[in-house]
Amino acid sequence: MLTFAEKLAIIESFPQLQRKDVSLGRVNFHFEESVYDRKVVVQHLHPNGNGFVYAGHLSPSMTDKKGMVNIREYSEEELRTVVEDSIAYLSHFEEAEExxxxxxxxxxxxxxxxxxxxxxxxxxxxxxxxxxxxxxxxxxxxxxxxxxxxxxxxxxxxx
Missing domain, CATH: 3.30.720 (Signal recognition particle alu RNA binding heterodimer, srp9/1)
Structure with missing residues (x-):
């Protein structure tokens, strides 16, 4: 499992995301250029390593009811991929047309x-x-x- 610092470094490597510190030491990351109402890509990244990434591109059976996946046990590659895919999904209406x-x-x-x-x-x-x-x-x-x-x-x- 990646540490909080490792997850933070990976997520901060995406220049499209803006960090927003929230309560209890948790961190959110917003994608302000989203073409959808949804702007939060990473939610409640916690110092204990827990956190969530919006994955609206995945089927409902793979996410919670808010479209989020838990990244607690994600590898570096898995975390990068889900964040990249989330940003791509939130970037283009064309994908919705497809x-x-x-x-x-x-x-x-x-x-x-x-x-x-x-x-x-x-x-x-x-x-x-x-x-x-x-x-x-x-x-x-x-x-x-x-x-x-x-x-x-x-x-x-x-x-």
Missing amino acids: MVDEFADLEGVWIGPEKQELTLAQEDLLWNIYAGVNLEECFESPIEAERYLLEEGFHKKKG
């Missing part, structure tokens, strides 16, 4: 735990969730939309 085809099967009706129905629709670069004709939620990424639906107990309607 994902549209890959995630087209997410569109349609989703059924909730109490048989309620929500509709996920890709519109331009946004992924919108509707309850009937009312807009319920709006996401910039199909991964975020899917994560939301799964967290709320919904599953894709078959057929």
Whole structure:
């Protein structure tokens, strides 16, 4: 396991990131040029070696509900890769456009735990969730939309 100082040195080697000290000796790193609302790439890097990196580019099964991965046990190569990928993901809407085809099967009706129905629709670069004709939620990424639906107990309607 890398030490706090080693992780800090690796993350600080990315000039695109801005360090923000937070409580309890923890450190966040922001990517101010993000084309999305999300700016935090590294969250709560702690002196004990624990910390999180935003990984919206990964499937929801590989991240927590906020799209973060725990980097406690990451090697130098793994840490560099996940930070690079996070910055790349947050840098380009074009990547979101490429994902549209890959995630087209997410569109349609989703059924909730109490048989309620929500509709996920890709519109331009946004992924919108509707309850009937009312807009319920709006996401910039199909991964975020899917994560939301799964967290709320919904599953894709078959057929």
